[in-house]
Amino acid sequence: GIDLGTTRITIVANSNAAVILAMLDVVAERRGVDKTKITGFVQNDVMKEYFARNTYIFPIDPSLRLHSDTVVFCKEHLPNFHPFNPISYQIREAGATAVQEAAFTLANAATYVENAARRGIPADELGPLFFTIIVNHRDFFEEVAKIRAMRRIWARLMKEKLGAKTEAACALRFHATQGAVGMNLMRSLPEANIVRSALSGFAGVLSGAQSVGTRTMDEAYGIPSAKASLIALRGLQIIAEETGVTNTADPLAGSYFVEWLTDEVERRINQ
Secondary structure (H helix, E strand, C coil): CCCCCCCCCEECCCHHHHHHHHHHHHHHHHHHCCCCCCCCCCCCCHHHHHHHHCCCCCHHHHHHHHHHHHHHHHHHHHEEEEEECCHHHHHHCCCCCCCHHHHHHHHHHHHHHHHHCCCCCCCCHHHHCCCEEEECCCCCHHHHHHHHHHHHHHHHHHHHHHCCCCHHHHHCCCEEECCCCHCCCCCCCCHHHHHHHHHHHHHHHCCCCEEEEECCCCCCCCCCHHHHHHHHHHHHHEEEEHCCHHHHCCCCCCHHHHHHHHHHHHHHHHC
């Protein structure tokens, strides 16, 4: 009963992304859905499967070829459905520092765009659909600086290396999510996790995120309860509606410490 033409679809699949995408295409075809109206993305971040999750299926070169095949297929048959969504979450949870997380994520994304260009899809066509997921951990200012640095580097990569000419293609659109519960939330005094989650969401907004997600206070020891989920939601709504922080895209711009730290993190990422 779900209308594929009006529901934004998110598919969290990587090594098997092409198979799951094919299933979506067949369902849409059988239901007579106009495929140009299908929106959303399939994660399809195959590179991180090798060094962050160890859940790859094929060797690297065939996997990247299949990845490019998926990009071309979406361009031809599902033009408003994005064929990949690089994500930093698992990279960070596998033990990477903030700098390593950013460097690997940006390198993966650039590889995908570069391979698509070789298949005839220029960066200016792929860029506006590009969306990534970046994780926020505990060090408040380091996380803000990391994402600000990633936005700078991505804009330069798209323009100088990948040939993008439009501002829309050079913008780093991202969802900021809180890191895994084992590293960010505590089992003892779960109410304190409300504060931790709120600060993580606040850091995401200060970084310029298009959307923000946080954990619930009881997620460190079980499936989130309805009450905890509601509190987490209300926390995000308070940040968005009651603080005024969303009235500007880069609220911390000009801060000596934030600008210095952004420059330093950017330098280390580029190394």
